[in-house]
Amino acid sequence: MKKEVRRIESIIDQDFEQLDFWNINRDAALILSCQLFEEWVFQLDELIMASKNNEKIASLKNSILDLMQGLEWLIKMAFRKNKVDGFTLESKLPLMEYTQEAFIKALTHSKAEQIFIPYGQGFYNAKVNNSEEGEEEIQFQYPSHDLAVLEGINSVLLDEHNNYKVKKYEKADKTIAKLFGNAPEAVYQGRGFAKVEFDFDFPDEYRIGPYTIGDIKNVWRRVIREAWWADRSNRELKIKGEDSLPEIVELKIESWSLGDVSKEITIKLIDDLTYSGKKKGKQKFSTPITEPIIQLSDGRKAISPRFILYNQPGRNILSTLNRIYEDEANADSDMKELIFIEELSDITKDYKNLIVCHDVPVEDTNIDYGIFDVKSKTLVLFEMKWFVEPVTSVEIKSKDEEISKGLHTQLPKYKKAVENDVSKFTLKAFKKELEIEKVNYFVLTRVTIGSGFIKPSLFKTINIRMVKKALLDAKGDLNNASEKLKKGDYYPKLNKDFSLEIDNGKMGGVTVKADSIKKLNNSFNLSVPADEEVQLFGIEMDPDKVPYNNLKPIGPSQYIFSKDSPTKNDSKLNRAERRNQERQLGKEKAISKKGTKKRKKKKTKKKSN
Incomplete structure (x- = not known):
């Protein structure tokens, strides 16, 4: 039966082999895939914000997860199939058409992986209901x-x-x-802190491989901050009605203010969390979901903003580092x-x-x-x-x-x-x-x-x-x-x-039925x-217990409280001003952590088997 299942799987795989997308230059293919992902997620987010139906909102959020899995599959395949010296065109229209065709296939084939990989681990029994050419049907139970x-x-x-x-x-x-609504640098800095603090269960002094959890948080909140700025820029362009593709951000570590983590640790961690299609350290496999930064052929590292913002860093980063460093990760x-x-x-x-x-x-x-x-x-x-x-x-x-x-x-x-x-x-x-x-x-x-x-x-x-x-x-x-x-x-x-439930659908011309959970x-x-x-x-985080503050910018990284409603222009700062503000805000964490008593390690008696 396994041989027959593999034959059916190979038929499904043939469905994507002849795509024009695989002939595109690899960097262009990666960037276009991320841009299309950002475009579709923006549309879904707009529907989520407009809806008051909880079931519809849940369905739309599941669609975003499907897009993330589709992008992950497309990135993995681009590193396998797209050549660095593939073709590119001045007009992005045909390239985007190729990408859209490939992404739609990716949504199907990422789901196929979620069936065939567990089948290989014994989660399903399989039977071929019809093996006639062009009429193949397989069922997983x-x-x-x-x-x-x-x-x-x-x-x-x-x-x-x-x-x-x-x-x-x-x-x-x-x-x-509510506190910093019209000071985006303060909002994005705060969001970065909040995301990593609530997503990681370990204390800051806990060590995984060469990093402490504190190191990981301090680096990753900066990645989150970059993603928020890029997402803001993309949304502003959409709101203005400009017909342009969303921005994919290059990480420029040299421009970061690194007062709470060394540059060497930052560069090494970013490298570990960058997907290049190659294994690192003791990894048996790697995946863009757990390594969500993308390596381009010229050495640049890029992020797709919403792919970062919807990521679960506490789980995904630790999973990657455990695979890379194994025993060293459990010191x-x-x-x-x-x-x-x-x-x-x-x-x-x-x-x-x-x-x-x-x-x-x-x-x-x-x-x-x-x-x-x-x-x-x-x-x-x-x-x-x-x-x-x-x-x-x-x-x-x-x-x-x-x-x-x-x-x-x-x-x-x-x-x-x-x-x-x-x-x-x-x-x-x-x-x-x-x-x-x-x-x-x-x-x-x-x-x-x-x-x-x-x-x-x-x-x-x-x-x-x-x-x-x-x-x-x-x-x-x-x-x-x-x-x-x-x-x-x-x-x-x-x-x-x-x-x-039983899912029923077509994958590469094959009818696939599979038991599933709903x-x-x-x-x-x-x-x-x-x-x-x-x-x-x-600090207690409760929006009902804090005032709405109107912060009016009066100079680089300088604000005053204002009784007037904030204006659109009030929230716009140039990049240098933004960086200065971030340096000031970054001091808040250091101040808040002074006097924090560290846990002392305690040796425990090892258990026998």
Whole structure:
């Protein structure tokens, strides 16, 4: 069957082989692809802003994600197929027609990849319904119902987690816009800070390869700033009705003011995050989604503004650096456990009936974290798993080994240690003998809970937001909360939060049917009231609590508060003025971080297998 599937796949691939687009000069092909992406995203954004229908807005946002995947596919293929010395024309009209034809194909073939790659990893069984030439039909089905349901659960959990981050950013963005609405340099500087602060989970001192998280934030917020300026320029031209292609920006690091990160680190990180069609370091593969800066043949580095602004830097950048540096990227892995412990302690401190323990040595392992409820005499023990959060089905499966080890090796050791001698365990964990009436054990993750390929277990995998929500709903009653977690009450539900569907479409003349997940609504929510509190460098971000400031420019990087409404001309500055203002604004972060107490690394006893 695999041979027949590959034959069908090759028929689909032939659909794009003869495109005129592949004959264009590679740099022109890359730039035109990004320009067309920017044009289409602008149109979708206009529809989103004009719509009041939530379902329509969600559909339009999904269309933007489809365009991002299509652009990613087109960039990858341009590096494989377009030659540096390919042709170009003075008139861009036929070139754009070639690009539009190729992009439409890219939307189809990027979806084909999302079926055929998981098929190769066992996510689908395939059967050829019709093999007659010109009438080919192939069907992909999930191998089991349980695997399909877990695909849906993980998909909704990822969306919920992303929405949580987006809401924090949007609240900060509205606050920044209200404070500095007609001073774009202040707005874009603030947006850059907000995006990286809310997207990265690690502290600034955490190290991945040669970089700290602080280094990564300081470099990437500047990339975001450049993207915002370019996007602003593109939109102004559209609003004026000028018939021109959107601007694709060249990054000019030499013009950046780098007071908080060295030039050497900046150049090296930008190189690591630039897609060139070649592998770096220990990478097994590279992709434009996780390396969203584009290498041109003359050494210039370009960005497509909205491709950067819709990117998820916290997840994508760390994924790339982990692939490049592997073991070196995990030099500070012990700190992950300390961060997890701090977050769990923040959750439990509000409930006086709960006491906690962590890093408890028992036979053959250490118990990561435990909570005991002195009222209900309930004990809950967690084996913690923190990894760079996967997104695709294949990536989620790649973390199964870690989760499976927790379920089938570590938690049974936890259970044995407690059951062998309860008094000895509680004395070691809580410094006193305790009577325990009920015990539950969980593997604890950040977001996703593993694929359907993991062998069934007596124990459950949950994420930290589920724990927080369950304790809130149970008002701190650990027995109530843990029983609901054990039953899966905080998992997304089939036919409520997602459904199992069959996609049916034509790909390169072949009819392709494939099982898929459809998210039914955005009602699944693990948020708690504390999530509404948004802080940025110690400042509360709440647009309802700040005044609308009219800032009137009176000179280079100088403003005064004005009672008058801002005018269009008030917000326009030349590039030198903008840079001076950015240097001033950049000092705010340094000032806000003075006196911040750094986490101290703590050595933990390594677990045995």
